[in-house]
Amino acid sequence: MKKVKLTGRIVTPDDPGYEQARTNNNLNNPKYPRVIVFCQDTKDVINALNWARENNEPFRIRSGRHSYENYSLLNKGLVIDISDMNDIQLNLQEMTVKIEAGANLGSVYRVLGEQGVTIPAGTESSVGVVGLTLGGGIGMLSRPFGLTCDNLIEIEMVGVSGHEGATVIQANRHKNSDLLWASCGGGGGNFGIVTALTFKLHPINDVAIFSITWGWEDFERAFDAWQKWAPYTDERLTSQIELKSKEIGEIVAQGEFVGSASELKKLLRPLRKTGAPRNVWIKEVPYLKAVEFFDIPSGNQPALRKRSGSFIERPFPHAAIVQMKEFLAKPPNRNTTIWQQSLGGAVGQVAPNRTAYYYRNALMAQEYNTSWKKPKEEEKNIRWVENVRRALSPYTTGDYVNFPDRFIKDWLTAYYGRNIRRLREVKSKYDPLNVFHFPQSIPPNRKWL
Template sequence: MINKKQGLTRLTGRIVVPGDPDYNQARMEFNKRISKFPRVIVFCKRTQDVVNAVKWARENRVPIRVRSGRHSYEGFSVMNGAIVIDVSQMNRIRIDSKQKLAKIQTGNQLQRVYRTLWQKRVTIPAGTAPDVGIAGLTLGGGIGLLSRKYGLTLDNLKEVEMVVPHGRFGAKIIRCNAREHADLFWACRGGGGGNFGVATSFTFKVHPISTVAIYSITWKWKDLEKVFNVWQKWALSVDNRLTSTIQMFSKQVGTVESTGQFLGSASELRRMIQPLLRASTPLKVRVKTVPFIEATKFFAQIDIGLLPKFKVTGGYAYRAVPKEGIRTIKRFLANPPNKHANVECQSLGGAVARVSPTATAYVHRHAKVIFELSARWRLNQEQKRNITWVESFRRAMTPFLIGDYVNFPDLEFKNWPRAYYRNNFNRLTKIKRKYDPLNVFHFQQSIPPAKNR
């Protein structure tokens, strides 16, 4: 039985502990290969609940994990014996149409963000998975189908409210923006979730939106090399109003698919995709104009019905992948652990690349394409085979890819500081020392405080 008031501070919010009927559901992550047993889970309803949870954890020397959407691919948001500070019930959204701003609490999932902003016909650039939490997505980057026009999610961030450690056992609420705690604001834009404190709300610049044009093209798997080679060169040369993806499935599934979203008309989009249509004869082509909110549902369908356990790794192509690299992709997809393995890529450039790599903590500004390599399975006995395949694939792609996206964390990366942050890592450690010198917020790949000299 947990004592809510061990020490000086009482836990508030909805408290779930082992033995409670809803404990098993409360402890589980989106990635079902992660199965951890925290000491207590606090579903915070207000910012003071977060403050109390951090204080309680510090007073009772209980490790802290921070959680919003449960999408941490390596399960960094849960731990055996820890307190999980879950903000998912903090989901208010306030829109200031005059200032073109939205204040969004960090417990919101993307589908709720998109729906609420759509009521005012505005949006922010963000991802496609409907149940991803806005917190981790934003703090690590936020790559989606408006990125080439409006930048990353974090590029539209104007202010963060965060609970950070204070003194030996305390916690306090601070705001960081371009004027207040500007160093922490810099770190919050690409430093990743759970490193400095608990983000409780974001203020974003919003963009007007109405209808968009979307496309989907499917080819036979045998055309993978030709299609990918055309796509990777075409995707960066087209108008920045168009952001596109290509998904290469296993040989057993037998297809390659490219999708994209364009801030313009369907007729203009049909002209733009002609190079893709000429790459090889498609099996299926769809181009249409839809309300933006319908486009978010269309792209969300790609993530529905996937197997519950998975391993993901990533990387960035800073230049076109040569034929040898494309053949490597095809070779691995021809010999997957099961038919559910795939590679997904998204075009970058545009507004993403117009920001300096040192202007925010997100460093991979000059990358052309982001890669996501993944394998999925259902049974525990399949896990080792799938993880081994993913890691072998990543190593084989090392000559062609650089680093990794902090929101695609991979515990197998030995030099993860370089992979995620490159030359921004030292500055991040100094900011960590300033705001969390006792390393209260730490996990397997968290930013450590710089050593005092």
């Protein structure tokens, strides 16, 4: 029998480009793969998967390199990287776009925005569209247009359903619809290697954006005003708030409105009248300028980081706001933040079991962030994040699968809520042998062979 060969751009530890090739966005917990294959097409993906199985080689799948816990890397083993597969095919007549799974958000927004259309997705330009979508996909257009996965029409995936070789599977509303359901919030890397995604498009033109900054003295008032306003205001408006450390001493609310600056100014009245804002501005800009504004260059740069998160289904009581303030008054470093984004709107108009993304009733998504410079600072930073998560847990629920945290004990329920049962059924059907596994992957129902 003819042995399978790896095809595509192959990088090993002996190659000069290995360090760059193995480096993810999170430098914490570094990994050193034996081989990294940058697939150029679906055939390369099939060959890589068959090669890994034939050689009994553990593997991981990677696209945008933003896995918070570096689950897209491993020591020794093979990394199947699809980032070179990044073609974008627009069909303006049908108002759809087919995107190869290696494309990042920056290139997707640029290609679509130049044609006056878009999909709702995240903010950091180097994030891969596939990982974002498979986990759900929240961003600055979530409230008017839904999650990224709510706009997903079809996927193409290289999978393995038994002992045979890898095959290409299509999933849409009419064919393998259970796999499409699972791909809308069931997390990346669980069922196979997604190679292409087809989305419905939304027309977009100029949008209005805003930024309001308060000082530390307005911490409680500013957050409380924002949380009681952001999930309930006009559905065309999505916003975020970042609570910074006491040393920096800023609370910053920002957002994007699919409408005019004059309308936005009226909608912002509750925030503008809260406390004593230091800086308030509202602008009407071309859509791509808004994309640029919300991009976070530091988030696209590799760094030592720890992140975790949760969902908020009821506004925080005063005691919870005070706890956040206390944690940010004594952080492990000045760059530590707590971040929230408003949900509701189109996100909440879908039933929790309609897609694998479960937390449809959440008012907000929340993230705890820290980054540091020296490896010896790791322990205190990780401890801070875990302490915040535990302290706020009486007021929060679950966690967004795209904010994975290896310290969450009941992570299956935290990520997927009541949808985990059906997700395990889909896993058992499309990957009964548990070929696609990593420390927090969905297990099949029955013991694999």
